[in-house]
Amino acid sequence: MNSSKPSLKQKFTAWLENASMLDDAMEKDLAKGSDLKAQExxxxxxxxxxxxxxxxxDTAVQEEHAxxxxxxHWTMTGGAKTATILYRLFCIFVCLAVTAFMLMMVLDMPAYGNANSPVNNEVSARYIEKGMEETGAVNIVAGMILDYRAFDTLGESTVLFIAACAVLTLLxxxxxxxxxxxxELIAAEADDRHHEPKDDVILQRSAALLVPIILLFGIYIIFNGHLSPGGGFSGGAIIGAGMILYLNAFGFKATGKIMNFRVFTVITFCSLMFYGLAKTYSFFTGANHLHSIISPGIPGNIFSAGLILPLNIAVGMVVACTMYVFYALFRKGGM
Amino acid sequence: MLDWLRFILTAVLLVGGITVMCISMYGVYRFKFVLNRMHVAAMGDTMGLFITLLGLSFSAPDFTTVIKFFLIVCFLWIASPVASHLIARLEVTLNDHLEDEMEVLK
Known part of the structure; x- marks a missing residue:
């Protein structure tokens, strides 16, 4: 056994001897001293x-200078003039070309108010005539985007979510x-608002006055989405803008208490999941003529129009979170 | 008679508001320095909008609309000057040649 394979101890001693041999060689070299001539x-x-x-x-610098x-010299005299004239001519040409093209397209469109134009088909007529009865929403647009074409809106919200995720991954x-x-993070923290005024009293006072109003108005727009113009997207955008204003006035420390990546992920995921499940249920029962627990209610009431109100809330939360996260990531790369 | 009066008031004030907006838009291109341009831009947001909404409120169908116009004016009169103030502060902080553009009191 010993003859075929060296034991651990043998290996170790061999390694030690090798090392000492190297040391000896180095010491010898040092003692001999380096060759002066070779050094010179x-x-x-x-x-x-x-x-x-x-x-x-030096030659390169001279050439570059020349x-x-x-x-x-050329740009200051002849070049500037030529370039400006060419640029202006090109601008005029592009403007005229685009205008002419657009006008030609307008000529091809059906006449305004023409009963036979493809815009006035049976789909829009049905939306207008039966929309309130079928969806329970006074606002026809809300009935359209959150009831008849609800999966389209789910796609839009998902696009927002994916965009936020992509920005998050990149920034x-x-x-x-x-x-x-x-x-990098320390540099970003230091650079954040390096030049901007910090703790500006005027901004803080006006933000303290405006932010609650803005948030309330956004919530009103979301909750009233099926009764008046508005809905999840516009209300969510207003809430997001209010949060951004608050962040600008009071800094990341104040907003970080309620909003971080975890909150963002949980809110967005729950909203989208609820949206998908609720709408799947509604479409499934509707397509199979089953009894659905969702009723349109009395049009005009705040709790009416079936799923439109909760779906508006879900969309609004996704939009508000996405806006805030975009701003925070582009500003500092974090929250 | 009253309808005509309301119409004339609305028209005059609307034209006035649009004139202020146009002047502020012209001024943004006319002036060279940030602080001057900021002043002109804020003028359109505050005075032009106020005159326009005052004119519109004379021909409003009911009092609720007038209150809404008033709230819009309140909001913008708070928001727009604060925005201008922030722009001015940033400009003063960042511009190294401020003395060349204007008289700076220390």
């Missing part, structure tokens, strides 16, 4: 090389693998 030779070679580099650099002078600055902030 090396120095001369290095100096020659340095001189060559310097010459090349080129810059020539171009600069978020993570902690390093030990859970400590990286240099």
């Amino acid at each position: 030779n090396e120095k001369a070679v290095y100096e020659a090389w340095e001189q060559r580099q310097k010459n090349r650099h 080129l810059y002078e020539r171009i600069h 978020r600055i993570d902690l390093n693998r030990h859970g400590l902030p990286t240099e």
Whole structure:
């Protein structure tokens, strides 16, 4: 056994001897001292090389300077004039071409108010005549986008969510693998509002006055979406804008208490999931003529129009969170 | 008679508001420095909008609409000057050649 394979101890001693051999060699080299002549030779070679580099650099700088002078001279006199004239001519040409093209397209459209034009087909007539009866929404647009074409709106909300995820992947600055902030993150924290006024009293007072009103107005628009113009998208955008104003006035510390990546993920996921499930149920029962627990209610009441109100709330939450996350990521790369 | 009076008031004030807006738009291109342009831009948001909405409120169908116009004016009169203030502060902080553009009191 010992003869075929060296034991661990043998290996170790062999390694130690090897190491000591290397040490001996190094000590010998040091004791002998380096060759002075070789050193001088090396120095001369290095100096020659340095001189060559310097010459090349100087020539390059001179050439570049000459080129810059020539171009600069040309742009200041002939070039600028020519370029400006060409640019203006091109602009006029593009404007005229686009205008002519648009007018030609308008000529091809059906006459305004023509009963036979493809816009006035039976679909829009049905929406207008039976929309309120079937969906229970006074606002026909809300009935259309959240009832007849609800899956289209689910797609739109999902697009917002995916866009937020993509921006998050690209712009978020993570902690390093030990859970400590990286240099990039520290730089981003320092750079954030480096030039901007911090703790501006005027902004803070006006934000304290305006933000509650803005948030209330956004909630009103979402909750009244089936009764008056508005709905999830516009109300959510208003709420997001209010949150951004609050963030600008009071900084990330104040908003970080209620809004972080985890909250964003949970809210968006729950909203989209609820939307998909609720609408699937509604479409399933509707298509199979089953009894549905969702009733249109009395049109005009705040709790009416079946699913439109909860769906508006879901869409509004997704939109508000997405707007806020976009702003935070583009500003600092985090929240 | 009253209808005509309301119409004339509305028309005059609307034209006045649009004139202020046009002047502010012209001024944004006419002036060179940020602080001057900021002043002109804020003028359109506050005065032009106020005169326009005052004119519209004379021909409003009911009093609720007038209250809504009033709330819009209140909101913009708070928001627009604050925005201008922030722009001015940022400009003063960032512009190194401020003394060349204007007289700076220290």
